[in-house]
Amino acid sequence: MKKVTLSAVVGVAALLATSVFAHQHESSHDEYHATFTKLGEGKPIIYTGRPIYQHVKAGDLPSEIGLFEEILPAKSLGAPPHTHTNEDEIFIVLDGTVHFLNGTDEVIAEPGTVASLPRNNQHGFWNPYDEPAQLLVLVAPGHFQEFFGAVEAAVKESGATSPQDIGAIIGREAAKKGVMIDMSDLPPSALALLPPPPQ
Template identity: 30%
Template sequence: MSIPTSTRPYHLTAGEGPALWHLGSLATFKATSETTGGQLWLQEVRGGHGYAAPMHRHSREDEAFYVLEGEIVFHVGDEVLGAGAGSFLWAPRGVAHGFCVESDEARFLAFSGTAGLDRFFFDTGEPAGALTLPPPAAGPPDIDALVAAGAAYGVELVGPPPTPRD
């Protein structure tokens, strides 16, 4: 007996998947809303020391993180949590969260069982010119554009990104 699925199986090897430069990181998507029939999205992210996501909250999805390499400090609600390789973090919808890379570089997975938010990254990032960290930005990000794009996906920016503790 076969079990019906909404998508076809697929496989990506290391370095495969749509890659974006996003706010100073390299984000390689291993699963998107399109490839999973709207079931989930997952990205592998590389960021250098100080790479951070601004404090924000989601109204539509929970978000999870799994640290593969490096050290990241997560701010979730009122908690500040250091996370090294092998650490898992759950950020429930409605709870403000952000993070900052504390080590020279970190690599982690970010994902959600609710599809759709992956499109935010494609809307606000740019295709990666190489599978490396992007060159330094010419200036600060367009905060108004990020706020508007986030709002379209049920994400509210509530504060600046955390900074390294050192």
């Protein structure tokens, strides 16, 4: 698997930080504290069988951005076609290769790719390859990250195990966050990763 260099990640992170600070609101400096985390460390949320490491949450910084890391397993769908009405997202591919849906176009993103996805842009992503992929995702505002824990809790509470039941939970929790899912726009390379429908 190709890997992006640490210097490239640091450079992109600096650009992201510069852009989001333009949207800070007034607040007391005493409310916020510097934190340091490492990729792949900490207790992850297990979302549809894959770990989501939340490095920065909405309440951590005055800008209310969120930053999380996810490991996308081989031959798996990361997210179906969906549209955020309230958030902008930036994906950075650190390792592996990921396919993105951008509107109706399929984009192949290798390590070092930065995908900047504004709200109201339909997108999705998946990994059709035999190796896992690693992504950093910046979301602004970061309150959307609560979605992953809500899905994890709802799946545990319901005891859902089938992809169809879990998909229904994802759809309900996404709608609560103003995110609309449209499976009809899933390209063939992503459709091939889905389990067969129940008999």
